[in-house]
Amino acid sequence: MTPHQSLLVIDDHNMVVNGIKLLIGDQFAHFYHANDGGAGIQLALKHHPQLVIVDYMLPDMTGEAVTREVRYHCPGARILGYSFNINAASILKMFGAGVNGYVIKSENDDEFTKAVGYLLEGKDYFCKEARNHIINRISPEEDHTRLMVANTEFSAKEIEIIRLICKQKTAREIAQTVYLSERTVEQYRSNISKRIGAKNMAGVIKFALQYGVIDLEDL
Structure with a gap:
């Protein structure tokens, strides 16, 4: 080599x-x-x-x-x-x-x-x-910031949406928090799930816990 x-x-x-x-x-x-x-x-x-x-x-x-x-x-x-x-x-x-x-x-x-x-x-x-x-410092408004998690690049807004999904927030609640429409939030959720290979909310939570996007005590 x-x-x-x-x-x-x-x-x-x-x-x-x-x-x-x-x-x-x-x-x-x-x-x-x-x-x-x-x-x-x-x-x-x-x-x-x-x-x-x-x-x-x-x-x-x-x-x-x-x-x-x-x-x-x-x-x-x-x-x-x-x-x-x-x-x-x-x-x-x-x-x-x-x-x-x-x-x-x-x-x-x-x-x-x-x-x-x-x-x-x-x-x-x-x-x-x-x-x-780093994740705790990033806010959804800093969406130009990119962060690699498990070989996958996420924007600040995507990181925030993952954390809100883990807290079992509805699409409407997430939309109000990150200032997007419910339809856009659903698109984010679908894209995130596909990219990390999660079939359901449990899969998203497992990914987030495994790679430090959210801590167990935050759930």
Whole structure:
């Protein structure tokens, strides 16, 4: 198998960097790393890596600022953000800066390698905690926002309708909430069910719970 072009890891913990190299380094022809944001940006400008892995907390700047710079100068790069803590503010800032994925460092190796695989295939990958924070932040009015859930892209309005379906709202109630006609809501429901392969409401609820679109306590 031909290795991917190059990987850049920006993290001030060398033990973490070495762990990433052992885990996925053999998938890349070149491996670069930087211990702070400024050095990471310079390496990105020099090598234009295919994948960039950025820690949110860096000695000189935040991962958000690094992501914006790398995204601007290397638009083709796939960027994976990560952090030790499940912090809504940092996740949302990284999402807004343009990362293609986000994982928590406490997750197991399988979650991390899965995220890397998705990004290299051109897909986005956000761990469940990150996805929950992002979904809860999106409102139906932000319908230009797109979110990948289980390899399927949804608009903010579709996400909101899925959540309302799970709460067993009628088409009329959903229409009033998202400011659409009942007929349009029925079209949304039909399209959503087809795309996720759900034959009934139970199927929609199962999908939403499995992929973090809604939590059990919200039902």
